[in-house]
Amino acid sequence: MENKEMIPDIEMLFELADLFKVFGDSTRLRIMYTLFDGEMSVGDIAESLNLEQSTISHQLRVLRTNKLVKIRRDGRQIYYGLDDDHVKKIIEMGLDHVLE
Amino acid sequence: MENKEMIPDIEMLFELADLFKVFGDSTRLRIMYTLFDGEMSVGDIAESLNLEQSTISHQLRVLRTNKLVKIRRDGRQIYYGLDDDHVKKIIEMGLDHVLE
DNA sequence: TTGAAATATGAACAGATATTCATATATTCA
DNA sequence: TGAATATATGAATATCTGTTCATATTTCAA
Numbered sequence: 001m002e003n004k005e006m007i008p009d010i011e012m013l014f015e016l017a018d019l020f021k022v023f024g025d026s027t028r029l030r031i032m033y034t035l036f037d038g039e040m041s042v043g044d045i046a047e048s049l050n051l052e053q054s055t056i057s058h059q060l061r062v063l064r065t066n067k068l069v070k071i072r073r074d075g076r077q078i079y080y081g082l083d084d085d086h087v088k089k090i091i092e093m094g095l096d097h098v099l100e
Numbered sequence: 101m102e103n104k105e106m107i108p109d110i111e112m113l114f115e116l117a118d119l120f121k122v123f124g125d126s127t128r129l130r131i132m133y134t135l136f137d138g139e140m141s142v143g144d145i146a147e148s149l150n151l152e153q154s155t156i157s158h159q160l161r162v163l164r165t166n167k168l169v170k171i172r173r174d175g176r177q178i179y180y181g182l183d184d185d186h187v188k189k190i191i192e193m194g195l196d197h198v199l200e
Numbered sequence: 201t202t203g204a205a206a207t208a209t210g211a212a213c214a215g216a217t218a219t220t221c222a223t224a225t226a227t228t229c230a
Numbered sequence: 231t232g233a234a235t236a237t238a239t240g241a242a243t244a245t246c247t248g249t250t251c252a253t254a255t256t257t258c259a260a
Contacts, residue, residue: 008195013133015198016191017126024121025218026114033113042237055219057238076227076236086197093193094116095108097186125248142207155249157208176206176257 022066023090027051028059031080032068032087039072039081122166123190127151128159131180132168132187139172139181 008016023029030049034040040048046056060080063069070083082088108116122128130149134140140148146156160180163169170183182188 008133010130012195012198013129014126016194017124017129019124019194019198020120020129021124024117024119024124026117027218029113029117029120030110033108043235052220053237054221054239058218061238073227078237084197086193090190090193090197091116093186093190094119095112097184097190098112098115098119121247127248143205152250153207154209154251158248161208173257178207 019066022062022068023094025059027055028063029091031056031059031063032082032091035069035080035082036088039079041077041079043077045080119166122162122168123194125159127155128163129191131156131159131163132182132191135169135180135182136188139179141177141179143177145180 023032027049031045034045034048042056042060043053045060046053049056060069064071064080067083068087069080072079072081123132127149131145134145134148142156142160143153145160146153149156160169164171164180167183168187169180172179172181
C-alpha cells in the first residue's frame with residue numbers, strides 16, 4: 001500500500017507541531033544526536049554534553065514522554081537510547097535542509 | 101556521491117534546532133500545509149485558517165526569514181508559496197511519525 | 201492626488217519553557 | 231541497615247515567543 005496523498009486534519013497538524021517542538025531545542029537535539037551511536041547513561045550524556053545532570057534528566061523526560069527515547073535499567077544506572085528509527089530520519093532530513 | 105555518515109558539529113545542531121523550532125508552531129505548520137497546493141495571498145490564508153491577518157503576516161515573516169516560503173507580488177496582493185520541496189518532505193516525514 | 205484595499209510592523213501582554221538549585225527516590229554494596 | 235552513587239522531581243526564575251491592537255506602508259483606481 002503506497003503512501004498516497006496524506007490528508008491530515010487540523011488536529012493532526014497540532015500534534016505534529018508538538019512533535020517538532022520537541023526537536024526544536026538544542027539540548028534535546030544534542031541528546032538525541034549523542035544517542036545516534038547507541039544507548040548511554042544519564043551521567044555519561046551529561047558529561048559528554050557538559051551540561052548539568054538535572055538539565056539532562058528533565059529533557060530526557062520530555063523525550064521519553066514523546067516516545068523518542070526508551071530506557072533500560074542496569075543496576076543504578078539508566079541507559080537511554082533512541083526509541084525509533086524515525087528519530088534519526090527526521091533529524092537527518094532536517095540536516096539536509098540546513099546544509100542547503 | 102552518496103550520503104555518508106554525516107558528522108554535524110555542535111553549531112550545526114543549534115541551527116537545526118532553530119529550523120525545527122519554526123516547524124514547532126501550529127499556526128506556521130497550518131500555513132505551510134495550506135500552501136501544499138500552491139501559492140496563496142495573505143488574506144486568503146488568513147481567511148482559510150480563520151486567523152487574524154496580523155497573526156498570519158507575522159508568522160509568514162518568520163517562515164520567510166527561514167527561507168521556507170517565498171513571495172510573489174501581484175498588484176497589491178502578495179502571494180506566498182513554499183520555497184522548497186524540503187518543506188513538504190520534512191512535514192511528511194513528521195506526519196509519518198505522528199501516524200505511528 | 202485622494203481613498204480604499206492588502207500587507208507589514210511595532211509595542212505590549214500573556215503564556216510557555218529551559219535551566220538551576222535543592223532535595224527526594226532508588227539501587228548497590230559493605 | 232547505612233553510606234554512597236545515579237537519577238528524578240519540584241519550585242522558582244528568567245527568557246522566549248505568539249497573539250492582539252493600533253498604525254504604518256504600499257499599491258491601485260478613480
